[in-house]
Amino acid sequence: MSDETKQGFATRSIHAGASPDPTTGARSVPINQATAFVFKDADHAAALFGLEESGFIYSRLTNPTVSVFQERVASLEGGVGATCTASGHSAQLLALFAVMDSGDEFVASNKLYGGSITQFGHTFKKFGWTVKFVDPVDPENFRKAVTAKTKAFFTESLANPGGVVCDIEAIAKIAHESGVPCIVDNTLPSPALCRPIEHGADIVVHSTTKFISGHGNAMGGAVVDSGKFDWSQNDKFKSLSAPCGAYHGLNFHEKFGEMAFTMFSHAVGLRDLGPTMSAMNAYLSITGAETLSLRMRKHADNALEVAQWLQQHPAVDWVSYAGLKDSPFYALGQKYCPEGAGAVFTFGVKGGYEAGVQVVDRCKLFSHLANIGDTRSLIIHPASTTHRQLTEEQQVSAGAGPDVVRLSVGIEDVEDIKADLDQALNI
Numbered sequence: 502m503s504d505e506t507k508q509g510f511a512t513r514s515i516h517a518g519a520s521p522d523p524t525t526g527a528r529s530v531p532i533n534q535a536t537a538f539v540f541k542d543a544d545h546a547a548a549l550f551g552l553e554e555s556g557f558i559y560s561r562l563t564n565p566t567v568s569v570f571q572e573r574v575a576s577l578e579g580g581v582g583a584t585c586t587a588s589g590h591s592a593q594l595l596a597l598f599a600v601m602d603s604g605d606e607f608v609a610s611n612k613l614y615g616g617s618i619t620q621f622g623h624t625f626k627k628f629g630w631t632v633k634f635v636d637p638v639d640p641e642n643f644r645k646a647v648t649a650k651t652k653a654f655f656t657e658s659l660a661n662p663g664g665v666v667c668d669i670e671a672i673a674k675i676a677h678e679s680g681v682p683c684i685v686d687n688t689l690p691s692p693a694l695c696r697p698i699e700h701g702a703d704i705v706v707h708s709t710t711k712f713i714s715g716h717g718n719a720m721g722g723a724v725v726d727s728g729k730f731d732w733s734q735n736d737k738f739k740s741l742s743a744p745c746g747a748y749h750g751l752n753f754h755e756k757f758g759e760m761a762f763t764m765f766s767h768a769v770g771l772r773d774l775g776p777t778m779s780a781m782n783a784y785l786s787i788t789g790a791e792t793l794s795l796r797m798r799k800h801a802d803n804a805l806e807v808a809q810w811l812q813q814h815p816a817v818d819w820v821s822y823a824g825l826k827d828s829p830f831y832a833l834g835q836k837y838c839p840e841g842a843g844a845v846f847t848f849g850v851k852g853g854y855e856a857g858v859q860v861v862d863r864c865k866l867f868s869h870l871a872n873i874g875d876t877r878s879l880i881i882h883p884a885s886t887t888h889r890q891l892t893e894e895q896q897v898s899a900g901a902g903p904d905v906v907r908l909s910v911g912i913e914d915v916e917d918i919k920a921d922l923d924q925a926l927n928i
């Protein structure tokens with residue numbers, strides 16, 4: 502609806518994709534647990550199966566509650582369509598599944614979430630997909646890794662640990678000069694703080710488990726398509742611009758235009774791989790998304806204040822947060838996340854490994870766990886947990902050396918957050 506697209510971000514966070522239930526008048530989005538939906542008649546069934554008409558068949562492919570969340574996330578990112586999935590990892594699988602064939606390559610940032618490094622570097626090998634990791638701090642590194650088999654670039658807008666802000670515009674430009682889409686994981690800033698499509702990204706992926714849902718109670722992922730990439734500009738993207746055997750020779754790009762990627766992700770990706778978001782998790786995530794802009798503003802304000810305070814703390818060696826003026830990523834942060842550099846950052850505690858472990862153990866308000874993006878403040882010592890399998894050298898290069906503590910600053914009162922860290926640091 503043209504009017505809806507003109508509405509502001511906070512309004513769309515609450516309303517995009519949803520309207521009062523036409524049967525009951527229910528104002529919040531109903532949780533539709535049905536697995537299957539009745540056809541009006543045989544012609545209706547045939548039209549749905551032939552992708553001639555949109556509607557609901559079976560909840561592995563589409564579901565009314567999940568559809569609302571899909572429209573919501575697509576609207577917030579400024580895309581034409583979205584596919585929601587069971588987790589952030591399955592969103593990454595689906596995003597690449599539409600563009601990759603066995604034997605293909607993609608170029609990815611080496612500063613990704615640790616789970617993504619493992620998924621790309623080890624598990625995707627089983628599909629015959631090869632990843633080439635490059636340092637994203639110099640965008641030209643992406644160009645140097647391109648070969649005839651490259652099908653996509655993948656980076657995070659804002660990466661942890663280390664507070665790295667990627668130059669999305671420069672990376673997307675090189676992707677387009679190479680004839681491939683630029684996929685951006687926008688989990689850390691969320692669309693409230695950064696919208697990669699406005700800077701040239703073609704596909705945005707999310708772990709909605711984190712800030713979009715925001716309450717630490719629903720796993721989920723999303724793949725958003727900008728609708729701008731021309732899948733027929735070369736012969737690289739056979740799933741999207743060549744006849745599809747599983748749909749009587751249908752060519753997705755010819756038939757669906759800017760919706761080709763999203764239609765493929767539902768009709769083939771979700772149908773055949775099956776990582777569907779549950780209606781219950783869509784409902785919880787819709788409820789979470791309604792407060793996204795308020796929460797992100799508070800997260801970012803609290804994080805900046807805590808980061809500045811930690812910089813002055815006698816027990817702290819260094820603080821790495823893109824919102825700090827002395828961060829090497831401050832300028833890029835101002836460009837891509839002008840309203841705040843998010844809630845997640847790292848700092849180094851004096852006394853190394855032992856001190857890092859003790860700080861985490863002594864926190865009371867902060868929860869010690871392996872997650873980010875919750876309303877609650879979260880803390881972890883990567884070297885003794887998420888990065889413990891690596892050598893010390895590998896830990897340091899991943900920004901997870903022995904002295905590193907990672908925070909996901911919550912939206913509690915900032916004085917309470919600082920007081921908890923202060924008592925934990927004063928060993």
Ligand SMILES: *Cc1c(COP(=O)(O)O)cnc(C)c1O
Nearest residue numbers: 588589590614686688708710721
């Ligand atoms: C958590 C996370 C993922 C993976 O998402 P899940 O929902 O845990 O599968 C991917 N990227 C980033 C940046 C993350 O923080």
